[in-house]
Amino acid sequence: MLNHLGQKIRELREKQNLLLRQVAAKLEVDTALMSKIERGERNASKQQVIDIAKILKAKEDELLTLWLADKLESAVGDENHLASDALNILKKNLKK
Amino acid sequence: MLNHLGQKIRELREKQNLLLRQVAAKLEVDTALMSKIERGERNASKQQVIDIAKILKAKEDELLTLWLADKLESAVGDENHLASDALNILKKNLKK
DNA sequence: GTTTGACTTGTCAAATTGTGTCAAATGTAG
DNA sequence: CTACATTTGACACAATTTGACAAGTCAAAC
Numbered sequence: 356m357l358n359h360l361g362q363k364i365r366e367l368r369e370k371q372n373l374l375l376r377q378v379a380a381k382l383e384v385d386t387a388l389m390s391k392i393e394r395g396e397r398n399a400s401k402q403q404v405i406d407i408a409k410i411l412k413a414k415e416d417e418l419l420t421l422w423l424a425d426k427l428e429s430a431v432g433d434e435n436h437l438a439s440d441a442l443n444i445l446k447k448n449l450k451k
Numbered sequence: 452m453l454n455h456l457g458q459k460i461r462e463l464r465e466k467q468n469l470l471l472r473q474v475a476a477k478l479e480v481d482t483a484l485m486s487k488i489e490r491g492e493r494n495a496s497k498q499q500v501i502d503i504a505k506i507l508k509a510k511e512d513e514l515l516t517l518w519l520a521d522k523l524e525s526a527v528g529d530e531n532h533l534a535s536d537a538l539n540i541l542k543k544n545l546k547k
Numbered sequence: 548g549t550t551t552g553a554c555t556t557g558t559c560a561a562a563t564t565g566t567g568t569c570a571a572a573t574g575t576a577g
Numbered sequence: 578c579t580a581c582a583t584t585t586g587a588c589a590c591a592a593t594t595t596g597a598c599a600a601g602t603c604a605a606a607c
Contacts, residue, residue, distance in 0.1 A: 374583090375582070376582070384568090385569080386582085387568070389583095391585095397567090398565085419530070423530050423533050424536075424537040424540040427526050427537055427541050430526040431523070435545060439542075439545060440516045441517075441520040444455060444517070445523050445534075445538070448524065449535065449538075472552095472554085480596070481597055483555070484596060484597080486553095487555085493596090496595095
């Protein structure tokens with residue numbers, strides 16, 4: 356289940372009966388790009404996520420967390436078998 | 452404490468009394484690049500990590516895990532405050 | 548103090564990857 | 578069929594990454 360952010364955005368957008376086109380306009384990007392972001396074909400920039408949160412009246416940190424999770428997932432790539440150990444190393448360092 | 456892989460490589464190399472230049476030669480890269488890899492100024496490619504493991508008689512998966520941890524760390528960037536939640540999302544998906 | 552050898556640093560061109568747009572295609576409701 | 582929303586693929590352009598080279602630092606030997 357890739358692409359947490361896009362799914363969330365789509366869910367929020369549809370719940371508010373907004374068109375892709377409308378959100379894209381507010382974000383000032385092409386509708387095609389917005390479509391790609393929702394489907395996870397393209398990554399949103401951090402600033403775009405912040406702007407989208409505002410447009411969709413969502414909590415900025417909630418969307419940014421999903422955005423980060425997606426980034427991490429693509430960093431893991433197909434190394435799932437190593438990921439668990441790597442995450443443990445990571446966690447240790449986060450504490451600081 | 453960034454750069455787990457580079458530190459490990461240097462440790463292994465020094466323990467075997469090998470020169471940067473020698474390892475670089477076996478890897479078929481410039482000594483300067485090898486230096487950067489050890490200091491974390493440049494990332495090694497996956498293939499390079501595999502080759503280095505062989506050259507330094509280390510366990511391939513051990514080095515790859517450090518390599519992945521470094522990748523993840525740089526993906527987190529300066530979003531430490533979101534990382535913990537993002538990692539939890541990640542973990543859930545790794546189970547599959 | 549000069550030389551030597553190990554390592555580091557800065558800079559560069561080439562290659563790769565990322566970005567947003569456009570036009571065309573697809574899907575879907577009326 | 579028409580109209581409109583969304584998706585897809587191709588593209589130009591920008592940004593980043595890559596590895597090499599040359600010049601630099603540093604310490605120990607002489």
